Amino acid sequence: MSTYIVNPVEVRMRETERGTLYPAIVAMGMRANELAIYIRQKLEERIADLIGDSESDGDLYASRRLQEEQLRIALEFERIPKPTFLAMKERLEEQLTYQIPETPER
Numbered sequence: 001m002s003t004y005i006v007n008p009v010e011v012r013m014r015e016t017e018r019g020t021l022y023p024a025i026v027a028m029g030m031r032a033n034e035l036a037i038y039i040r041q042k043l044e045e046r047i048a049d050l051i052g053d054s055e056s057d058g059d060l061y062a063s064r065r066l067q068e069e070q071l072r073i074a075l076e077f078e079r080i081p082k083p084t085f086l087a088m089k090e091r092l093e094e095q096l097t098y099q100i101p102e103t104p105e106r
Contacts, residue, residue, distance in 0.1 A: 027098035028087040035083035043077050 050069050081089075090096040 023098060024091060027096060028084070028091050031090060031096050032083040032087040035086050039077065039080060039083065043073070046073050 047070060050066060050073070087096065
């Protein structure tokens with residue numbers, strides 16, 4: 001399992017080149033939300049496939065095997081870093097970009 005350490009000073013230094021920190025935080029939050037939804041969908045798909053395959057079997061052995069497979073899949077997804085850290089990593093590696101819309105002058 002990889003460990004992601006976020007250095008606030010590095011984040012701040014990267015963002016002062018462009019301006020304020022707030023737009024970057026909003027962009028990272030939106031990306032983290034997208035990643036969380038994607039990861040949840042993949043997990044639900046894998047578990048649904050397992051449940052669909054095992055519904056035809058009615059014995060105790062199949063039920064036990066289903067629980068073991070669900071546990072294995074859950075542990076596999078638990079090893080994935082948190083979506084917030086993935087979004088921060090994307091931002092620091094400049095894979096996540098954002099644009100600030102220009103506000104009209106009044």
